[in-house]
Amino acid sequence: MKNSISSLYVHIPFCNKICSYCDFCKIYYDKKYIDKYLDTLEFELKNKYKSEILNTIYIGGGTPSTLSINELEKLFIILSKCKLNKNYEYTIEVNADSLSYEKLDLFKKYKINRISIGIESINKDNLLFMNRELDKEKLIKLINYSNKIGISNINADLIYALICENMDILKKDLEFICSLNIKHISTYSLEINKNTIIGNMNLKPIDEDIDYDMYKYICDYLKNNGFIHYEISNFCKFGYESCHNLVYWNNENYYGIGLGASSYINNKRIDNTRSLNKYFNLEFVKNVEILDKNSIIMYEIMLNLRKCCGISLDKFYKKYNKQLYDMYDYSDLVNRNLLIEEKGNLYIPEDKLYIQNNIILMFLNAIKE
Ligand code: SF4
Numbered sequence: 303m304k305n306s307i308s309s310l311y312v313h314i315p316f317c318n319k320i321c322s323y324c325d326f327c328k329i330y331y332d333k334k335y336i337d338k339y340l341d342t343l344e345f346e347l348k349n350k351y352k353s354e355i356l357n358t359i360y361i362g363g364g365t366p367s368t369l370s371i372n373e374l375e376k377l378f379i380i381l382s383k384c385k386l387n388k389n390y391e392y393t394i395e396v397n398a399d400s401l402s403y404e405k406l407d408l409f410k411k412y413k414i415n416r417i418s419i420g421i422e423s424i425n426k427d428n429l430l431f432m433n434r435e436l437d438k439e440k441l442i443k444l445i446n447y448s449n450k451i452g453i454s455n456i457n458a459d460l461i462y463a464l465i466c467e468n469m470d471i472l473k474k475d476l477e478f479i480c481s482l483n484i485k486h487i488s489t490y491s492l493e494i495n496k497n498t499i500i501g502n503m504n505l506k507p508i509d510e511d512i513d514y515d516m517y518k519y520i521c522d523y524l525k526n527n528g529f530i531h532y533e534i535s536n537f538c539k540f541g542y543e544s545c546h547n548l549v550y551w552n553n554e555n556y557y558g559i560g561l562g563a564s565s566y567i568n569n570k571r572i573d574n575t576r577s578l579n580k581y582f583n584l585e586f587v588k589n590v591e592i593l594d595k596n597s598i599i600m601y602e603i604m605l606n607l608r609k610c611c612g613i614s615l616d617k618f619y620k621k622y623n624k625q626l627y628d629m630y631d632y633s634d635l636v637n638r639n640l641l642i643e644e645k646g647n648l649y650i651p652e653d654k655l656y657i658q659n660n661i662i663l664m665f666l667n668a669i670k671e
Contacts, residue, residue, distance in 0.1 A: 307567060308357040309549045310384060312343070313560030313574075314377070315364040318400060322433045322499040323461070323492060327562025327576045331368045338582060339561075340373065344380045346559045346586055356384050358391045358546035365420070367396035371404055378412035386413065391455070391545040393418055398441040406448050416455040416544075417448060418488075424478045425471045428464050433499065442482065449483050455542060457486035462516050463508045464492050465500075472516055473523075480527045485542035489520050489535050517656055533609050534655050551609050553602045569593045595622075599629070604662050612641075612649025631668045635661065 316331040316339075317324075329335075359381060369377065386392070393416040394409060401419075409417065421441065422434055429436055448456060458479050462472050479487060491513055495501050507513070521531055529537035533551060536544065549556050558565040562576040575581055575588040593601070599622060606613040618626050626632075626648065635641040640661050642651050650658050 307352075307354050307555040307557060308387070309546060309554070309556035310351065310356055310359045310381075311546075311556060311558040311560075311563055311565075312359065312361045312377075312381065313363065313558070313563040314339075314361060314366040314369065315561045315578075316368050317363065317365045318368050318397075319433060319435070320499070322431065323494070325493070325495040325498055326364065328364045329561075329578065331365075333370075335578065336369065336373050337376075339578075340376050340380060342582055342584070343377075343560055345584065347380065347383070350557055350559060350565070351384065353385060355387050356390065357387045358549060359384060359386070359393070360546040361394040362418075363395050365397050365400060366394050367400040367405060371408060374405060374408055375412075378408070378414075382412065391416055393457075393544075393546060395420065398437060398444060399435055401444050403444070403447050406444065406451060406453065409453060410451050415453060416457070417453055418457040418459065418486075419445075419484075421458045421479065422461040423464070423467075423471070423475050425467070425475065427466045428461075428471065428475075431464055431466055431500075432461070438478070445482050445484065454483075454485065456482075456484040457488060457544065458482065458484050460487060460489045460520075461492055462489060462520065463513045465505055465508060467508070467516075469516070469519065472519065476520065476523045480524070480529075486536070486538040486544060487524060487529060489517075489537070491517065514656055521652065531610055531652060534658060548609075551605045553598075553605045569598055600666060603630075603665060607650055607658060607662055607665070610649060610652060610655070612647050615643075615646050615648060629670055630665060631670055632665055634668070635664060640664070 313327065315328050316336070317328045318331050320328065320330070392414045394414050395418045397420050421436065422432060423429060424436060424438060445456060448454070460475060460479055462475070492507065494505055494507055524537045525531060528539060530540060531537050532543050536547070555566050555568070557567070558574065561574060561578060561581050563574045565572045569592065571591040571593065572587055573589040574586050602618070603613065613626065615626055632641055636643055639651065640654055642649055650661055654661060
């Protein structure tokens with residue numbers, strides 16, 4: 303099955319500090335690597351990208367805003383070879399400590415129209431635990447300036463269920479984040495992964511009941527403050543869903559370039575190397591998974607059910623030439639209110655999203671053929 307590609311992910315792995323929970327592909331910022339990294343990125347882009355018109359570009363990391371003005375300009379000039387659709391979305395991830403008015407002006411000059419800010423928490427103990435810093439005053443000024451120059455599509459990331467966290471801390475974090483002039487909020491419950499600083503500390507995650515209470519509180523709080531819950535962990539003001547992330551959840555194709563980046567191209571999931579040496583030697587690919595039709599459909603179900611609107615049965619039929627209900631007997635899940643079928647969509651009700659993994663598993667086990 304050949305599909306068109308209209309999204310590009312670009313990974314910039316450099317960070318000034320390493321957060322205690324971080325499992326992403328990242329390395330300390332070191333000026334001596336940057337030029338070579340950007341040259342290699344340009345080479346990879348030229349070899350992959352076939353001049354398609356892109357709806358979305360997402361520069362993630364790492365922390366792309368750690369690059370200097372000159373380094374960022376070099377990156378944006380490389381990416382300006384990409385053709386953008388009229389209604390494009392072009393995002394860059396930033397941290398308040400490495401962002402500046404000058405960098406925001408540069409984003410504007412190179413057509414970036416969305417920023418995603420890692421805030422995570424405003425609580426001092428939480429920040430200490432995460433090995434992060436946050437200057438709230440600076441952050442507020444930067445957000446105001448971004449809005450002023452017309453980059454008003456702004457996301458903030460929030461992490462909750464930290465070991466030292468309680469409901470009061472979470473409430474204050476939410477109050478602060480909702481006081482900002484932003485359009486989108488992504489929330490993540492802390493995960494303790496191996497090979498992270500906290501993963502080596504033998505810490506126990508927060509009690510599951512507390513984690514659930516926090517999740518529920520976040521959903522209610524954000525909805526009461528004008529945000530729409532549109533994906534298990536994501537909330538936005540009307541019309542401000544992340545177009546780039548929707549490409550992932552809709553199981554559509556995308557290019558990924560840079561260290562550790564992933565692509566999904568014509569039924570192949572391709573993961574890039576996380577070794578900077580290999581990357582510099584142009585050995586980009588670490589792993590290729592060729593998906594058969596069953597696996598593609600499994601991903602289609604798993605990813606689409608993350609969204610509050612779930613799976614469009616009509617789109618599913620158009621994509622696979624099969625009715626979902628002919629392939630899976632999900633009537634029992636509907637009878638038990640674990641799934642709702644309504645107006646041509648099949649979705650997990652919001653109050654059950656927290657247990658979506660279990661529901662998806664039951665769904666996949668109900669295969670008919
Ligand atoms: S800023 Fe992001 S990528 Fe960098 S260490 Fe922290 S969590 Fe990881």
